[in-house]
Every structure is written in C-alpha cells, then in structure tokens.
Amino acid sequence: MSLFQARDWWGLQCGDDEHFDNYSLCVANIDNSPDGIDKVLIGSHSGILRVFAINRNGNEESLAAFQANDLLLEADLQSPILHVASGMFLSATDKTNLAVLHPRKLCVYSISATAGVAEHGSAYNMLLIYEHNIHRSAFNLVVGSFGHVKGRDFLCVQCLDGTLSFYEQESFAFTRFLPNFLLAAPIVYVPQNDSFIVSTCNWSLESYRYQVLAISKDDEDSNKLKSTGRKATPDWSLMIGEPIIDISFVSLEKNSWCVVVLGEHNMFAIKETGVIWFLKKFDFCPISMYTHLTENSDLIVLIASEMRTLLIYNNDVLKWAAKLPFTPIAIRRANVRSTKGSLVCLSENGFLCCCYLGTNPSMHIVANNSEVNITNYAEAEQELHELRKVINAFHMDSNAVPSLKSAAKNIQKSEVCITIGDVHSLVESSLKLTRTANNALQLLVVNVNLQSFVSITNVRLMVQVSDPISVEPKVVTFASIASNETAGETQFIIGLSDNYFPQNLKFNVIVTFVNSDGAPKVSQKHNFLPLSLLAKLSPAVKDATHCFVFDVQRSFNVDLKQLFFDLSDVTDTNATDGSSLNICFSDNNAAPVGVTVTSKASTQNIRIKSNSIVSLAFIVCELIRRLESRSVNFDKVSLDKSSLPMEEYLKLIESHLNCRHQLRIEHENLSLSASQFRALQKRMLVKLKDRNPTPLASLDLILENTHNKGWEERVETALITLFDNRIKDTAGISTFAKMELTVPENVDTIKKLITAAVEHIYAGDMLSAKTKSTTKTMQKSAHAAVNDTIPEEDEPENIANTHLHNSIVAKVSTV
Incomplete structure (x- = not known):
C-alpha cells in the first residue's frame, strides 16, 4: 500500500499537552455563513475550544496549507470539555448554535462573525446563551428532535452512571435511570422512530422510545423503578457480546434505517427491527468510525485502525485502504471551499489534519543539481581551507567562535532594534513626587529609538517599571515603520508616585508590532534606573540596629564610589572616599532613613548598617546585582540575628x-x-x-x-x-x-x-x-x-x- 496514501494537505498541532477523544470533534456551519462552508470545532479536556475554517483564503482550484487566520476563534472555558455538538438549540431562531458539555454543566453558545472589524477580515465572538447545571458527572451528549418536533433540537446528557437527562432547549425536561446500566457507553438517537439505541453493561443493545422514557416513573431515593409506575421497557434487545467502541445511525432509502455498531473485533449493521443486517470480522484493532450515505444510497463506513490505516467499506466489502499520518481518535467529513467531502482527522494528542484519498505517492526525491559550475577552483579551495580551520578550532574550544554564533543568532531574530539612551535628570520636583522641598527628588528622562529591519505595522512602545515608579506616557503608538527606517526618538519621563520602595530599579522597554507576514511579535530590552531616583548622599548613620556583612574575593578592591556611581551626580558634599558611602532614603512617613556602606581593604568585606531593615534589604539587593555585573564573588554573608524583628x-x-x-x-x-x-x-x-x-x-x-x-x-x-x-x-x-x-x-x-x-x-x-x-x-x-x-x-x-x-x-x- 505504498502508493495508497491519504493526502494530508492541511494540518496543525492544537496546543501542548492537551488530550482529546471521539466526542471532541465537530464539523458544522457554526457561524451560519451564507456560503454553507463547514467549520471545524474541537474541544480539549483542558477546556480550550477552537474553531477553524479550512482553506479560508484559498479558492476552488487550490489547496492552501494551514495559515494563522484559519483559526477563527480560541477560548478557554475554564472547565474540561467532554463533548461538542451543533444544532438548533434556541427557540427564538432556527440558526445553528454550539452545545458544549462540561463535567457538571451543559452550555449553549452562539458564534457569529462581525465583518470588517479586524484588519485581516471578520472578527468572531462567542456568546453564552444559556446553561444547565448537571447534578451528576456527565459523559457524553446526544442531539436530536426528540418527540418528532420540527425546526428545533433537544439535548440528552448521559452521565457516568447511565442516567439520561433531557433538556428541551432552555428548559429541563426530566431524568431517567435505565436498567442494566453500570457505566456510561456510546448512545445514538434514531429520528425515524423517535428512539434511543443504548449499550448496556452486559454487552447488548437496547432500543427505548422517547415517549416511553418520558412517561415512566423513577424512585428518587434509589436508581430502581417504582412498582406503581410504568416501567421503561425496550422495544428490542440484541446481544453483541463484546465492548462497543462507537455507534452511528444512517438513514437508508424508502424510510428505512440502520445502526452501525463498532466493536473491538467486529462491525455490526442492525436494521430497525433489531435484526443483524450484516457482520464484518476484523483481524485488527479498530479505533474510530464514521458512516455516511452516498448519492447512490450506498452505505460507506470509514474505520481507522491502530496501525494508522484507514479502511473504507461499502456495506461489508472493503473498497479502499490508505495510510494516515497518525492514528485518529475521531473522523469527520467536511465540505470545505476547495474539496467537497474532505476527511477531518483528530489524534489523541491534538494533531488535526484535513486529507483526501489519492493514488499519487509521496516521493521525496532530491533533484540532481547539474547547473552548479565552479568558475574559480583556487578561491573555492582557499575558502574550504579557512572553513576547516574554523571547524577544527571550534572542536578544540567551543568558545573559539562565539561571535559567529551570536551574529547568526542576532541576524536570524532581529526584526526591530531597540536603542535605550542614557538616563538623565529632567528637573527636581516636589509636586510630582509628593515630597517636601528639602527631600525633593528627581524626574528622569529615558530616550528610546526604534529601528525596523522589515516593514511593520500597529507598533506600540511602552516602558514597564515596578510600583511606585510611574512612567509618562504609558503607551506610544506608530501606525507603521518602513523597512530599514528609524522611528523618531521617544522620550519617557520616570518618577515616583508614592513613598515606598519598589521591587527593583529594572525597567523593560517593550515593543509590540505586526510583521510583514501578518504575525504579531513582541520585542523587549531592559536596563536599570539610577539609584538617585530614590536616594541621595547623606551624613553617616550612628547607632544602627541592623547590620549586614559581605566577604568578597581577595583580588578585588571594592571602590564604593565606582560601584554606586549613579549617586555621585546628586551631591558630593557628604561624600568621603571610595571606602565609605552614606545613603539617605525616605520611608512611608517621609522621614529620612540612612544606610551606611563601608568597605574595608584589610578584611576584604563590605559592611552595611541601617535603622530600617527595608532600606537595608534594598541596598543589599542592589549591591549583589552590581557585584555580579562586575564578576565579583562573595563567599560568606552574615547578619546580626538580634536585629531581626521576628x-x-x-x-x-x-x-x-x-x-x-x-x-x-x-x-x-x-x-x-x-x-x-x-x-x-x-x-x-x-x-x-x-x-x-x-x-x-x-x-x-x-x-x-x-x-x-x-x-x-x-x-x-x-x-x-x-x-x-x-x-x-x-x-x-x-x-x-x-x-x-x-x-x-x-x-x-x-x-x-x-x-x-x-x-x-x-x-x-x-x-x-x-x-x-x-x-x-x-x-x-x-x-x-x-x-x-x-x-x-x-x-x-x-x-x-x-x-x-x-x-x-x-x-x-x-x-
């Protein structure tokens, strides 16, 4: 069967570490579009619902691979999705809606498109119409016009204990306990005679009419039927003798119908009277099934095996077999824009693909390139010799060519270059920072330049800081930036909005944009604000209650004025030498809090003392960051135990x-x-x-x-x-x-x-x-x-x- 391959022309991986089953896939015109094109809906056990339009931008003569805008909608419903189905679930309209079954509730949504809202086309949204709470753990869902109603679809939820709960659209109808049920199993509704075909715990099939279920009585204290009420009895029962994987209903010609049952070893076709029409034995393990009727009223059954093989049966005769790229847990048939009757397959781990049957083989043959001509063999030999030197040097020392690797990485990743200018003071202000005149601190200015190497649109530039640091403006937008063009210099003003310590002095410059391929991208770069935003030099602290000691390596001479260079431009009146530094903060009550940092060359340690443990902790974190940026190692850290306010x-x-x-x-x-x-x-x-x-x-x-x-x-x-x-x-x-x-x-x-x-x-x-x-x-x-x-x-x-x-x-x- 090397020639008989299922040609998968559209596919993608849906999420990471998500799981799906046979009830996770649904194909319907869920947005009620006039062209009648089917949409593919999948719901994972992680609670993620996705809606796809296959070959959305293609035409009738071409097959386009998956593109980003084929995903119409993605929503996190915050609860595992057990079953997705479509139907007319709203009494006020005949449009198709979506039913989603969760473990403890049943939700009905309306999915619609708003044309021209988004740049790439229509914008899709999902609206919750109504929901029903379920008192037992649900298993699967059945949709149909129960009671021979016209123009409406009702819902039946089967719980794990075999209980059937019926909902007439927005209203709850009734609940029934069926006999001989221990665990939930596949179930199907037959509209011709208004009956449900269910599989029982003794591996048999039973047919119950909807009217019989509606008028029967249940004992509310137990799962047994009352002797005084009418007992729910099946119309017919048939022993299958093996576990049932799936059940499907097919309407035949002349008002006849049949039910196709997929077992672990056999396939059964059962007529409306409960008599076996035909039986097909398998020498493989089937996984999933899909049935449909052709225009010539031929019954077509598609069965996927565990060997990644798709077998197509006409009644009980094998007509075709083809290899699939994976083992599908669910198979559906969809009418897409370019291929009518395409097969939509979903794997257990979330790989979704659309394929068709064909005889053209997958032949990946490397073409013989005979057009390459070397004009100068001497230059080619010299270049080969230089490349061999680079390769040998790299094998001897992996750090020998870091510039080549980093340059290649930067060339590959860089679409937008962010340049952060020097942070400088704008003006001292007591009004902006809610400080007194004596403790007035600075407003800082950060200049940011953007350079784009490709054409980008919808550019948003922002600076992210920790509270209570504030930034103005919050966001700067650019409609577009052409390729190799530099946007104008953007100025951000940074200051304090309250009197408490921020988490750190780090700020991130973030740029969001849409590249030439229509994909949204994010680029960012970070830097650090000067310490002068929060503090200034002050007299030494006397009688400090908290003390912290760092032991640094012997070969490093710590110069505190160089280590805290961003404080030197505030004032130099209280500065001494490079071995001692006195820093003044303001706490929540606007009272000055001093921190003294002392470096002793004889003992090679740094001592920090203060009356405020908050300010001391902030300076310790800053000191660690600045020592690490200069590759200074510190071996031992000590803190006075009695100073901790336990x-x-x-x-x-x-x-x-x-x-x-x-x-x-x-x-x-x-x-x-x-x-x-x-x-x-x-x-x-x-x-x-x-x-x-x-x-x-x-x-x-x-x-x-x-x-x-x-x-x-x-x-x-x-x-x-x-x-x-x-x-x-x-x-x-x-x-x-x-x-x-x-x-x-x-x-x-x-x-x-x-x-x-x-x-x-x-x-x-x-x-x-x-x-x-x-x-x-x-x-x-x-x-x-x-x-x-x-x-x-x-x-x-x-x-x-x-x-x-x-x-x-x-x-x-x-x-």
Whole structure:
C-alpha cells in the first residue's frame, strides 16, 4: 500500500499537552455563513475550544496549507470539555448554535462573525446563551428532535452512571435511570422512530422510545423503578457480546434505517427491527468510525485502525485502504471551499489534519543539481581551507567562535532594534513626587529609538517599571515603520508616585508590532534606573540596629564610589572616599532613613548598617546585582540575628490571617444575602412570565474570586516541603501530610516553622553540606515544631507524614 496514501494537505498541532477523544470533534456551519462552508470545532479536556475554517483564503482550484487566520476563534472555558455538538438549540431562531458539555454543566453558545472589524477580515465572538447545571458527572451528549418536533433540537446528557437527562432547549425536561446500566457507553438517537439505541453493561443493545422514557416513573431515593409506575421497557434487545467502541445511525432509502455498531473485533449493521443486517470480522484493532450515505444510497463506513490505516467499506466489502499520518481518535467529513467531502482527522494528542484519498505517492526525491559550475577552483579551495580551520578550532574550544554564533543568532531574530539612551535628570520636583522641598527628588528622562529591519505595522512602545515608579506616557503608538527606517526618538519621563520602595530599579522597554507576514511579535530590552531616583548622599548613620556583612574575593578592591556611581551626580558634599558611602532614603512617613556602606581593604568585606531593615534589604539587593555585573564573588554573608524583628513579623502574619478569616465570614454573609436576593428576583421574573432570568452580572464569579488569595498556607507548605527534602532519606521520625492548600485555623504552626528555619540558618546547618549531625539537628527541631501543633489523637496512626521544610534557606543558599 505504498502508493495508497491519504493526502494530508492541511494540518496543525492544537496546543501542548492537551488530550482529546471521539466526542471532541465537530464539523458544522457554526457561524451560519451564507456560503454553507463547514467549520471545524474541537474541544480539549483542558477546556480550550477552537474553531477553524479550512482553506479560508484559498479558492476552488487550490489547496492552501494551514495559515494563522484559519483559526477563527480560541477560548478557554475554564472547565474540561467532554463533548461538542451543533444544532438548533434556541427557540427564538432556527440558526445553528454550539452545545458544549462540561463535567457538571451543559452550555449553549452562539458564534457569529462581525465583518470588517479586524484588519485581516471578520472578527468572531462567542456568546453564552444559556446553561444547565448537571447534578451528576456527565459523559457524553446526544442531539436530536426528540418527540418528532420540527425546526428545533433537544439535548440528552448521559452521565457516568447511565442516567439520561433531557433538556428541551432552555428548559429541563426530566431524568431517567435505565436498567442494566453500570457505566456510561456510546448512545445514538434514531429520528425515524423517535428512539434511543443504548449499550448496556452486559454487552447488548437496547432500543427505548422517547415517549416511553418520558412517561415512566423513577424512585428518587434509589436508581430502581417504582412498582406503581410504568416501567421503561425496550422495544428490542440484541446481544453483541463484546465492548462497543462507537455507534452511528444512517438513514437508508424508502424510510428505512440502520445502526452501525463498532466493536473491538467486529462491525455490526442492525436494521430497525433489531435484526443483524450484516457482520464484518476484523483481524485488527479498530479505533474510530464514521458512516455516511452516498448519492447512490450506498452505505460507506470509514474505520481507522491502530496501525494508522484507514479502511473504507461499502456495506461489508472493503473498497479502499490508505495510510494516515497518525492514528485518529475521531473522523469527520467536511465540505470545505476547495474539496467537497474532505476527511477531518483528530489524534489523541491534538494533531488535526484535513486529507483526501489519492493514488499519487509521496516521493521525496532530491533533484540532481547539474547547473552548479565552479568558475574559480583556487578561491573555492582557499575558502574550504579557512572553513576547516574554523571547524577544527571550534572542536578544540567551543568558545573559539562565539561571535559567529551570536551574529547568526542576532541576524536570524532581529526584526526591530531597540536603542535605550542614557538616563538623565529632567528637573527636581516636589509636586510630582509628593515630597517636601528639602527631600525633593528627581524626574528622569529615558530616550528610546526604534529601528525596523522589515516593514511593520500597529507598533506600540511602552516602558514597564515596578510600583511606585510611574512612567509618562504609558503607551506610544506608530501606525507603521518602513523597512530599514528609524522611528523618531521617544522620550519617557520616570518618577515616583508614592513613598515606598519598589521591587527593583529594572525597567523593560517593550515593543509590540505586526510583521510583514501578518504575525504579531513582541520585542523587549531592559536596563536599570539610577539609584538617585530614590536616594541621595547623606551624613553617616550612628547607632544602627541592623547590620549586614559581605566577604568578597581577595583580588578585588571594592571602590564604593565606582560601584554606586549613579549617586555621585546628586551631591558630593557628604561624600568621603571610595571606602565609605552614606545613603539617605525616605520611608512611608517621609522621614529620612540612612544606610551606611563601608568597605574595608584589610578584611576584604563590605559592611552595611541601617535603622530600617527595608532600606537595608534594598541596598543589599542592589549591591549583589552590581557585584555580579562586575564578576565579583562573595563567599560568606552574615547578619546580626538580634536585629531581626521576628516578633513584629510574626504578629503581622497573625493579623493578616485574622483579617482573612473575618473576610471569609463576611463573604458567607454576603453570599447568603445574594442568594436571598436572587430568590426574590426569580419570583419577580416568574410573575412577569420571563422564562430566561439573566445572572446578576456575574456576581457569583466576583464573590468566588474576591478576597480568596492568601499566602500563609503557601509559606507553611513551602517550609514543610523544604525540610522534607532535606531529611527525606532519614527514617524513624513521625511525619505530617499536607495534601492541599487550606486556610490555617491559627498561626502557631507558621510561627514555629519560621522560628525553626531562622535558628537553622544562624546555626549554619543549611549553608553547609549535608551531614549526619546536621540532619539529626534538623529532625529534632522539625519534629518538635510540628508535634506541638498536632493533637494527640491524630498522631501517629492517622497522620501519614510529618515533615518540616524551609524555603528561606534555599534563597539564602543561592545568594
């Protein structure tokens, strides 16, 4: 079968690490376009819904490969998608809508196109029309005109326990428990006789009429039928004798129909009376199936095997076989712009392709290039000799030719060049920074130039900084920049908007644009603001409460004036020599806070002291960054233990947790009030005879997400995890299992963990290599810290693991 290949001319990989099944693929004219072209809809178990238009920009005579604008819509529905289907699900219109089945709800969406909104054409949007909550875990979905209704489609959801829930568009109809059902299985609706063909747990098929299901009675306390009500009995039953993979319905000529059942070893065609029409045995394992009727009323069955083979049967006769590029989990037939009846295949890991059947082989033959003529053999030989030298040098030393690699990389990646000019002072201002006249700090100016090597459009230039640093203007836009053209110099003014420390002085220059191929791109470059934006030189700090010491390498002579060169242009009245530097900040109360940095050549260390631990931490981070930029190594870091405000820190944690508990109580009260208000609204709408009450502007989402972010449980889990990683190889200690993040009832455990972590840091246990004594010390402290917070009845048999961890040590160790 080397010649018989399925010709895949359109395809792409949908997402990374996403999973799909047979119910994840749907083909329909979901946007109700006048041309009637089918769209391909896929929904992953990760909750991503995608809508494609195959060969959207092609014509009737050409087959175009996948392009970016073939993706019409992509939405994250925040819940796994079990089934996607199309139909007329809205009573007010006969247009085609989309039904999406989630584990606990059924949603109906309307997808429409707005012409001329986007530059490349129409813009597609998805609107939620209505949704139904499901009380059991759903499995699959059936669409049909139940009860022989005309111009409308109803919905039937099968749950994992075999329960069938029926929905008449916006309204819930009823739920039925069928006998002999343990697990959900494939199900199909037959519109000719208004019946459902279901597969039971004993590997048989049963046919139930819709009217019988509607009038039968269920016992609400159990899954058994009441003896007083009418029992749901099937019209016919047929033993299959093997697990069923898929069921498909086909309408034949003269008001006859059949059901095609795909088993693990056989294919069955069953007539409307429950009699087997024909049976086909397989010597392979089938994966998926698709059936349709030709214009000559021939039954065509497409079956994909695990060997990546597509087999086409006319009734029970094999007519064609072709190789597929992968094993499809779902197969559909679509009418695209250039090829009617194209096959759409979806793999389990998300590869989607459109193919057709053909006999032309895939022959990848390298053409013999006989037109290459070498005119000068001497120059070619010399060039070959030089290239061999470069190759040999690279093999001997991989760093021998870094310029060639970096140059090639830059040439390949650079579409826009960002040039950041020097940061200089604009003017001193007390109004802009809300400072007093004596503490007035600067406004800085940053000039940015853009140069494009290709033609780009929709250019947006912005500067990103950390709060409380502010930038004006926020965004600068350019309609287009021609190839090899430089945009005008853009000036950004940077200043402080509040009196507290930013995270760092780093700022990013970000450029977003659309290149000549129509693809959106992002380019960025970063730099650092001068320290003079926050501080200035001041007199020395006396009687400091906090002190930090760095030990640097012996060969480096630290000159603090060169290290903090961006402070020299503020004022030099208080500057001494390069061994000492006095820096003045302003805290939240606008009171000046001083930091003294001292470098001693005799001991080769840098000492930092201050009365504010916040300002000291900021200067320490800046010092580390500046030392690393000059390739200076520091071997040991020490901090005075008594200067740490542990008591105040732990009180803040307790206060924060108490506030969260109070917010939770208020949240419950607000939820109760909102539910009461919702009940009143529903009663009022019933009085007004409104069948579609709208939600209160997503109030439930706001209540769920507001005030629900905390860090106490994350810190506690991180500390426990790190301690566990340190002592996991040591046996003989009780353990404590923390499987999920929940709001702690109190802060006793967090206090003990943080205190134990700080004790081990100062004891030097975590900063040295693992030893037995270190591990034993950690075991004793960890065991004591946790056992104080665990009740006696919970240890040790009800508690699986009791380990203590520490994330603070990892950060200090990396420093």
